[in-house]
Amino acid sequence: MIVLAALSLLIQLTAVVLAFHMIRITGRKTPWTAFCFAVLLMTVHQGLIVSQMWTAGMLLHATWATEIIKMALSMLILTGVIWGRPHLKQLIQNQERLSRSEQLRKDLFDQSHDMAFFHGLDKDGFLSEFQDVNEEACRVLGYSREELCRMTPREISGRELSEDQIRLLQATGKLVSEHTFRSRNGRLIPVEVNIHFFEQDGHRKLMTFARDISELVESRQALKKENRRCGEILNLTPVSIWHEDFTDVGNWLEELRQNGIEDLKAYLQENPDQIREAAAKVKVISVNNATLQLFGATDKEQLLGSLDRLFTEDSDSIFMEELLTIWNQKNHFISEIPVQTMSGERIPAILEWYAPTVEGRLSLKQVIVTLSNISKLRAVEAERQRLYALIEQTAESIIITDLSGNIVYVNRGFEKMTGYSAAESLGKNPRFLKSGKTPAETYQQMWACLVRGESWRGSLYNLRKNGEPYLEEALIFPLKNPAGQVSHFAGVKMDITEKQELEKQLAQSRKMEAIGKLAGGIAHDFNNILTTIVGNAEMGTVKARKGSEFHRHFSEILSSGKRAAKLTGQLLAFSRRQMIKPVILNLNRVVTELNTMLRRLVGADIHFELRTTRDILPVLADESQIQQILINLVVNAADAMAKQPQPRNLSISTGEVYVDEKMAHRFEGISSGNFALLEVADTGCGISEELINQIFEPFFTTKPMGKGTGLGLATVYGILKQNNAIIDVKSSPGLGAAFRVYWPIAKGKIQAEQQPLPPEDVRARGDEVILLAEDNDGVRRFTADGLTRLGYRVVAVENGEEA
Numbered sequence: 085m086i087v088l089a090a091l092s093l094l095i096q097l098t099a100v101v102l103a104f105h106m107i108r109i110t111g112r113k114t115p116w117t118a119f120c121f122a123v124l125l126m127t128v129h130q131g132l133i134v135s136q137m138w139t140a141g142m143l144l145h146a147t148w149a150t151e152i153i154k155m156a157l158s159m160l161i162l163t164g165v166i167w168g169r170p171h172l173k174q175l176i177q178n179q180e181r182l183s184r185s186e187q188l189r190k191d192l193f194d195q196s197h198d199m200a201f202f203h204g205l206d207k208d209g210f211l212s213e214f215q216d217v218n219e220e221a222c223r224v225l226g227y228s229r230e231e232l233c234r235m236t237p238r239e240i241s242g243r244e245l246s247e248d249q250i251r252l253l254q255a256t257g258k259l260v261s262e263h264t265f266r267s268r269n270g271r272l273i274p275v276e277v278n279i280h281f282f283e284q285d286g287h288r289k290l291m292t293f294a295r296d297i298s299e300l301v302e303s304r305q306a307l308k309k310e311n312r313r314c315g316e317i318l319n320l321t322p323v324s325i326w327h328e329d330f331t332d333v334g335n336w337l338e339e340l341r342q343n344g345i346e347d348l349k350a351y352l353q354e355n356p357d358q359i360r361e362a363a364a365k366v367k368v369i370s371v372n373n374a375t376l377q378l379f380g381a382t383d384k385e386q387l388l389g390s391l392d393r394l395f396t397e398d399s400d401s402i403f404m405e406e407l408l409t410i411w412n413q414k415n416h417f418i419s420e421i422p423v424q425t426m427s428g429e430r431i432p433a434i435l436e437w438y439a440p441t442v443e444g445r446l447s448l449k450q451v452i453v454t455l456s457n458i459s460k461l462r463a464v465e466a467e468r469q470r471l472y473a474l475i476e477q478t479a480e481s482i483i484i485t486d487l488s489g490n491i492v493y494v495n496r497g498f499e500k501m502t503g504y505s506a507a508e509s510l511g512k513n514p515r516f517l518k519s520g521k522t523p524a525e526t527y528q529q530m531w532a533c534l535v536r537g538e539s540w541r542g543s544l545y546n547l548r549k550n551g552e553p554y555l556e557e558a559l560i561f562p563l564k565n566p567a568g569q570v571s572h573f574a575g576v577k578m579d580i581t582e583k584q585e586l587e588k589q590l591a592q593s594r595k596m597e598a599i600g601k602l603a604g605g606i607a608h609d610f611n612n613i614l615t616t617i618v619g620n621a622e623m624g625t626v627k628a629r630k631g632s633e634f635h636r637h638f639s640e641i642l643s644s645g646k647r648a649a650k651l652t653g654q655l656l657a658f659s660r661r662q663m664i665k666p667v668i669l670n671l672n673r674v675v676t677e678l679n680t681m682l683r684r685l686v687g688a689d690i691h692f693e694l695r696t697t698r699d700i701l702p703v704l705a706d707e708s709q710i711q712q713i714l715i716n717l718v719v720n721a722a723d724a725m726a727k728q729p730q731p732r733n734l735s736i737s738t739g740e741v742y743v744d745e746k747m748a749h750r751f752e753g754i755s756s757g758n759f760a761l762l763e764v765a766d767t768g769c770g771i772s773e774e775l776i777n778q779i780f781e782p783f784f785t786t787k788p789m790g791k792g793t794g795l796g797l798a799t800v801y802g803i804l805k806q807n808n809a810i811i812d813v814k815s816s817p818g819l820g821a822a823f824r825v826y827w828p829i830a831k832g833k834i835q836a837e838q839q840p841l842p843p844e845d846v847r848a849r850g851d852e853v854i855l856l857a858e859d860n861d862g863v864r865r866f867t868a869d870g871l872t873r874l875g876y877r878v879v880a881v882e883n884g885e886e887a
Contacts, residue, residue, distance in 0.1 A: 194218050199225070199265075199275070199294040203237070211237045211245065211290065224296060226268030237292070240265050257281040265294065274301045324375040324455035329367040330410065330439070330448035336365060337411055348411045352404050359400045362407060378433075378457060380426040390426060398422045406437050415439045415446055423455065432458040481556070481577040484563070489513045492572065501556070501579050503549030514575075519553050521545035530560060534573060537562055543580070554581045585750070615863050618642060623870065666807070667835045671701040671760050671827065672738055674710050682714070686722045686734055695737040701760040704830040709803045716796040717764040717823050724768025724821065733767045743826060751810045759809075759826040766822075771815040779813070800825075856880045 194200075199221035203214045217232045225232065225240060238244050241263045245253070253259040259279040264272050275294040282289055318325060337348070345351050352359055368388055379394055381387035387394075395403075402421045409417040417437040424430050434456040439446045475482055481498040485491050494509050502509075502517060522545045533540035539561035547553055556577045563572040624638035675696060683692050703710075718734070725732040739761045748756045771779065780801040804811050808828055815821035854876050858864035861882075868880040 196220060196293065199296075201232075201237070201292040201294070202289065203292070204289050221294070224267065224273065225265065242266065253279060253281055262297070263294075274298055276300075319373040321372060322374055324378045324433075324457075325372045326375065326453040326455070327369040327371070328451045328453055329369055330365075330451045332365040332367070333362055333407070334410060334446070334448045336362060337407065349404070349408055352407065356400065359404050359407070363395075363400075363403050375455070378425070378431075378455060379423070380429075386426075394424050394426075395421075402435060409437065410439070410446065410448070413446060415441050420458065421455075434458055434461070479578075481575075481579075483514065483575045483577070485514065485573045485575075487570065487572070489515075489573075498577075501548075501554070501577070502546070517546040519545045519547045521553065534560065534562055537564075537570060544577075554579055555584055556580060616860070616865075619863075619867075619870070666704050666706050668702050668704050668830045668832050669707055669710075670834055671703050671705075671710065671762065672696045672699075674707055675714065675736065675738055675762065678711060678714055682718050682736070685715070685718060689730075690722060690725060690732045690734050693733070693735040695735065697739050699740060700834065701738060701740060702830045702832070702834050703760050703827045704832075705807055705827065709807070713800050713803055713825065714762070714764070716800050717825075720796055721764055721766035721768060721821070721823075724770075725766055728768055731767070733765075735763075735765050737761075737763045737765075740829065741826070753808065754810055758829040760829055762825040762827065764823045764825075765820065767820040770817040770819050771813070771821055772817050776813055776815065780811075851875050851877065853877045853879065857882070857884060857886075859883060 196218055197220060200218040201214050201221060202216040204212045213236050214233050217229055219229075221227075221232060222229055227235070243263075245259075249259055249261065257280065259277075261277050263275055263277050265275050266272055274297050276297050278293045278295075280291045280293075282291065340348065340351070368384075368391075371384055371387065375381075376383070376387060379387055379390075381390070399421055402419050405419060406417055409415075415438060417435075419435055421433055421435040422430060423433050434454075436454045436456075437451065438453075439448055439451045441447065476495050478495065478497050479500075481501045482493075482495040483491060483498055484493040491509050491512055491514060494506050498509070499505055504517075522543075526542060526544070530540045530542065539559060541559050542557075544556050544558055545553060546556060557580045558575055558577040560573060560575040562570040563574050565571045621638050621642035625635055625642060628635035628638055675694070679694050682694075686692050714736070718736070721734050725734070741759055741761045743754070743756055743759050745756045748754045780797050800811065803809075804825065804827075810826045812824045812826070813821065814824070854871055856864065856868055856871070856878055858867060858880070859882055864880050864882070868878045871878045
């Protein structure tokens with residue numbers, strides 16, 4: 085009996101020790117602690133009983149049945165403690181992990197850089213009010229935590245989850261979608277929402293994370309816009325562009341390599357049908373509009389459905405080269421290929437195949453193939469050749485230099501203008517053409533414009549290879565590369581030496597025109613005065629007795645008046661106001677008839693020579709004017725040789741010449757055509773270049789005082805202008821001069837020469853009434869007096885209104 089009691093005590097002590105050890109594991113949880121103390125009390129009670137039994141030597145009131153029951157109970161308690169210890173320990177560990185997980189969830193919730201919301205579902209399955217939110221949600225949305233916890237997701241997103249979304253959330257436990265949140269200030273915020281389902285305390289809860297994707301949305305829009313722009317550019321590109329996928333072709337080639345094929349070219353030549361099979365493995369992803377236009381297809385489907393017809397068997401060799409390019413791990417291939425349009429037209433094209441390389445391997449998914457119509461390229465090349473020919477054949481000088489000023493190109497116009505060949509000019513600086521006459525300021529202004537990237541236009545004096553100076557009008561401008569940087573300078577230059585000469589002649593012609601108007605006005609007024617003087621002088625000589633002093637005075641007045649009238653006539657001839665009676669006459673006849681008189685005029689010490697053509701030279705002119713021209717020119721020639729040593733030669737020659745456009749442009753109002761030439765040449769002192777433009781001006785003379793009036797050449801000039809004729813002078817100091825008169829050839833019959841009628845003795849007298857209208861008082865009085873002396877009755881008035 086005592087043995088059983090002691091054994092029960094031992095078992096209970098073991099159970100107590102183990103139970104109290106479990107308190108450390110459980111963390112002194114109240115239920116387990118109470119159980120431990122209950123077992124302890126049982127053990128103490130059993131110990132007291134065993135002690136009494138041992139000291140008293142009796143069983144007291146214990147019975148075998150009681151001890152056996154206690155023994156079984158102790159065994160049961162010990163077994164329960166031993167069995168429950170690992171399970172309880174595992175349970176406690178699970179609770180600890182759950183606690184740590186909850187704390188981690190809380191930390192992630194609060195510290196998340198995304199907006200975080202904790203909420204559940206209401207009885208109708210809709211999202212309920214937020215139970216908790218993190219600081220990031222408050223910051224982004226502009227609400228406090230308390231305000232957000234009184235709001236539902238609908239209030240910040242404007243919409244509920246759809247039924248499909250709720251079913252997906254319940255089935256998978258998570259949902260990812262994009263929404264738009266509205267902040268307190270009304271700002272719309274695009275967000276990516278991640279909703280997670282979880283159970284807590286037997287209830288379904290939702291954890292929602294929302295990330296601001298404003299930048300992502302902007303990037304998407306920018307990428308979409310860029311893709312659209314690239315697509316537009318691609319479709320606007322005039323070159324046919326194919327985006328193709330060669331992945332299956334690459335796999336097929338790899339299989340051939342694994343099957344032991346080493347020489348792909350030999351294999352394809354032995355099995356040409358394999359080329360077409362490989363071509364069928366190419367996937368066309370997209371083509372641009374230029375491709376449809378090239379082949380004449382309406383859309384991509386029509387194009388792709390006709391590839392076998394568009395790329396004929398003649399194209400197989402080209403596709404084989406594409407396969408060899410992939411086989412050899414090269415990413416670029418270019419070749420000419422024949423293609424055929426939808427209408428059956430065969431056109432040559434340039435095919436360029438390109439595959440990008442990614443990490444050292446060909447990316448066969450992104451193969452770009454371009455096709456260029458060679459016929460258009462050839463047309464462009466032909467156009468380029470035409471432009472090159474235009475530049476080469478243009479009369480203007482074109483020169484291109486690098487930034488250092490060294491010549492890199494000159495055209496034929498430059499060679500012709502300067503006399504230097506391209507080989508002599510390339511590599512040199514254009515300064516080797518300088519003449520020294522261009523001011524330094526001009527070059528400074530030119531470089532200032534070029535440095536600013538602007539064009540410069542101006543005139544430069546340069547020297548040809550033969551040393552002849554010339555004036556060029558230049559347009560010099562910078563040439564820019566595709567990057568907008570100045571790479572070269574170009575100049576287009578025109579030789580304006582002749583143009584400048586023409587402008588000088590035009591200015592001289594206009595000056596002469598102005599002088600002519602002035603001289604004509606003066607001559608007209610002066611002629612009226614002379615009419616009165618000469619008329620009254622003549623009447624005075626008639627009334628005065630011959631030999632008397634009055635007669636002598638009137639004669640002197642009359643002689644001086646006639647000389648003045650002659651000068652007035654020359655001025656009128658210069659101003660083209662001289663009264664003429666032009667007829668068609670033979671210039672050779674007029675010149676020949678003056679031969680004798682001209683020989684006497686020049687004197688015996690001058691060798692005089694007359695050379696006329698046998699042809700008839702019909703001109704429309706007043707014969708007296710031609711005589712006046714010839715006499716004035718001959719007299720001037722004789723005067724120019726007066727102090728020259730022998731031999732002194734003077735020649736007059738005639739002929740018919742053709743005046744071309746180039747020469748006609750030198751003279752105002754003259755057109756090209758056939759002209760009669762009258763040339764007077766001498767071996768006199770010559771005329772300097774500075775004086776040539778002045779010799780035709782009225783009263784200009786180089787003769788000593790009293791030796792000339794300065795109206796001889798002015799009269800010649802006026803007569804020629806009146807008859808649409810021109811005069812050209814070639815002279816140099818000490819080398820004589822040649823005056824060439826060009827008179828237009830007239831169309832029509834030459835008028836027969838008329839013999840002058842013998843003078844009739846007519847004595848005008850009468851008693852009729854004559855109405856005389858004259859605005860000049862002196863002329864009116866003189867005329868009225870003369871008519872009155874002849875017996876007429878004169879009514880003299882000043883003008884038509886008075887009459």
